[in-house]
Amino acid sequence: MNRLARETSPYLLQHADNPVDWWPWSAEAFEEARRSDRPVLLSVGYSSCHWCHVMARESFEDETTAAFMNEHFVNVKVDREERPDVDAVYMEAVQAATGQGGWPMTVFLTADGEPFYFGTYFPPRPRHGMPSFRQVLEGVAQAWRERRAEVADVAGRIARDLGERHLAYGDSELPGERExxxxxxxxxxxxxxxxGGFGGAPKFPPSMVLEFLLRHHARTGSEGALQMAQDTCERMARGGIYDQLGGGFARYSVDRDWVVPHFEKMLYDNALLCRVYAHLWRATGSELARRVALETADFMVRxxxxxxGGFASALDADSDDGSGRHVEGAYYVWTPQQLREVLGEADAELAARHFGVTEEGTFEQGASVLQLPLRDEVFDADRIESVRRRLRAARSRRPAPARDDKVVAAWNGLAIAALAETGAYFDRPDLVEAATGAADLLLRLHLDEHARLTRTSRDGRPGGTAGVLEDYGDVAEGFLALASVTGEGAWLDLAGLLLEQVLTRFTDPDTGALYDTAADAERLIRRPQDPTDNAAPSGWTATAGALLGYAAHTGSERHRAxxxxALGIVRALAPRVPRYVGWGLAVAEALLDGPREVAVVGPAPEDPATREMHRTALLGTAPGAVVAVGAPGSDEFPLLSDRSLIGGAPAAYVCRNFTCDAPTTDPERLRAALSG
Structure with missing residues (x-):
């Protein structure tokens, strides 16, 4: 076992028995590079990355390759999900040098952390114009020995270029109707x-853009926005990217039609999409949206x-196919013969028609990914449910994909928000309890006495990595949602503590620009700063949303300002790259709408009339509306101050932009007041 055996990251532990003498990212590794006069080979990936596993099998588990690596390099392995700051800095260098990026990422560095050669996956033998990994290793080692001055010059120039890149950001106007x-x-x-969806293959779920489209429709009545959101959600839910047996979404579709997914399932995708489908149901009453929201929530919990009590990061794309081979999608795909073995001839024929399973197959080796193709044929619902139940039971006996069970603070924040709201919308207190359990875990393991977050934990042990901006923004968002759903003001207070850290440690005091790492975080060759969404909301826009929600709850002008x-960046990016600033656009919609502040006052939380008013408030579609519920005179929420019952009945108070409507005791009037 190498040094990675002492780490908590499942990805690093996967490499603990490699013959490569891996180091974790640490000052000691770079000191060893300086002492031994060797370059650093930095390899970055994550546990559910298919090509990371391939490169590991082909190269890192090969004794000859490992011996060459150990002789000529100090080898450092990084889990990109644990250290997004390290990943971001060197991925920027890879993309600038090669025009593309991805994982596994392979970068060669000096002992000062300056990069001088880049790549992603390298095969064991040359192919498709790519050099073999061994050729790359030999070339870099030779350059290090024989052309050191040239290597140092290249590394220095690249590091200076990266270090001098700063986001041009000053006081900017807010995004408005034009943007x-x-x-x-x-x-x-x-x-x-x-x-449905945007662009061509591969096609990713546009979760943050869908939130913007739903909020824009709610605020403006734009039928075009709603149509794009509805159609995209239906196509994804009917496609192979959605698990038709167990619920939950795969990472992306390799084709334009959502048929064949990259089978890994990520917590952040499912948290974001659970919330999108719940919000689509809230806006339209769609039965499909309701089903998918609940199935996705149940998948996350199960x-x-x-x-x-937290939520693991991911399920692998690959699993054992039953013959000892590790194969992508093996757990999820079906052949007609496999259907017959489980269901018998008649029901297998029905299942094949219903789920689009063909003799030719839609995936590899004659297997098909289950879908719900659009067709006129109407199937017997009870019989289909019986088929699904039996197929699900049969699939559960297959070797399951491995799980990356590290808990990432940011992604748990997203899950908390999704489960809390879904549970409240559909009267599923078990989902709210699951959200609360995850929030409690973050308090126990991830938040210290100074309200500073640790990014990851595993098996009840906190990791050693400091939280980054997205952790603070997403966890604050989750706590705000939990406060609105449960009526427990402590979650609002905790969100405030996290946002105070953002204001003091992540924010440029002169411009209001946000950085992905704290001012006192480990110094890399540059301080990462990216306001655009990737697979999840950027830390920048997630934090902007949490700041706005907290300001609406408390009246804090400091947080609103x-x-x-922070939202000034949306004005600059929205007209040019709207697909990559979807969450920022969604937050801007909330700002344009107020956001609205709703106080529900009732004699007791379990009072049926209070519960009806509270649920009605939560189901309001006004973008970014915040909800507080409690008894008259309660100090749980600032919004409840000086609010009283009306004629002895529970009442709702709706305000925005320093103006309040007359309080109402009528749920229908409240629904109308929050209808966008």
Whole structure:
């Protein structure tokens, strides 16, 4: 076993028995590079990355390759999910040098952390114009020995270029109606009207953009925005990217039609999409949206919840196919013969028609990914449910994909928000309890006495990595959602503590710009700063949303001003790259709408009339509305101050932009007041 055996990251532990003498990212590794006069070979990946596993099998488990690596390099392994700051800095260098990026990422560095050669996956033998990994290793080692001055010059120039890159950001105007219209127009141009979604293959779930479209429709009544959101959600839910037996979404579709997914299942995707489908149901009453929201929530609780109450990061794409081979998608795909073995001839024929399973197959080796193709045929619902139940039971006996069970603070924040709201919408207190359990775990293991977050934990042990901006923004968002759903003001207070850290440690005091790492975090060759969404909301826009929500709850002008300063970036990016600032657009919609502040006052939380008013408030579609519920005179929430019952009955008070409507005791009037 190498040094990685002492780490908590499942990805690093996967490499603990490699013959490569791996180091974790540490000052000691770079000191060893300096002492031994060797370059650093930095390899970055994550546990559910298919090509990371391939490169490991081909190269890192090969004794000859490992011996060469150990002789000529100090080898450092990084889990990109544990150290997104390290990943971001060197991925920027890879993309600038090669025009593309991805994982596994392979970068060669000096002992000062300066990069001089880049790549992603390298095969064991040359192919498709790519050099073999051994050729790369030999070339870099030779350059280090024989052309050291040239290597040092290249590394220094690259490091200076990266270090001098700063986001040009000053006091900027807020995004307004013009930017929202331009963003919608840009999205319409990139929209795929036949298949839903945006752009071509590979196709990723546009979770943050869908939130913007739903909020924009709620605020403006734009039918085009709603249509794009509805059609995309239906196409994804009917496609192979959605698990038709167990619920939950795969990472992305390799084709434009959502048929064949990259089978890994990520917590962040499922948390974001659970919330999107719940919000789509809230806006339209769609039965499909309701089913998918609940199935996705149940998937997260059933398959990703850890023994400590948090949520694991991911399920692998690959699994044992039953013959000892590790194969992508093996757990999920079906052949007609496999259907017959489980269901018998008649029901197998029905299942094949219903789920789009063909003799030719839609995946590899004649297997098909289950879908729900659009067709006129109507199937017997009870019989289909029986088929699903039997197939699900049969699948559960297959070797399951491995689980990356580290708990990431940011992604748990997203899950808390999704489960809390879904549980409240559909009267599922078990989902709210699951959200509360995850929040309690974050308090126990991830938050110290100074309100500083640790990014990861595993098996009840906190990791050693400091939280980054997305951790603070997403966890604060989750706590705000939990406060609105449960009526427990402590979650609002905790969100405030996290946001105070953002204001003092992550924010440029002169411009209001946000950094992905704290001012006192480990110094890399540059301080990462990215306001654009990737697979999840950027830390920048997630934090802007949490700041705005907290300001609406508390009336804090300081937090609202910080949110507004942060949202200036949306004005600059929305007309040009709306697909990559979807969460920022969604937060901007909340700002344009107020956001609305709702106080529900009732004699007791269990009072049926109070519960009805509270649920009605939560189901309001006004973008970014915040909800507080409690008894008259309660000090749980600032919004409840000086609010009283009306004629002895529970009442709701709706305010925005320093103006309040007359209080109402009528749920229908409240629904109308929050209908966008």
């Amino acid at each position: 929202m219209a331009q963003a919608l127009l840009g999205l319409t141009r990139e929209y795929d009207p036949q298949r 398959e990703l919840r850890t023994a400590e 910080a949110a507004e300063r």
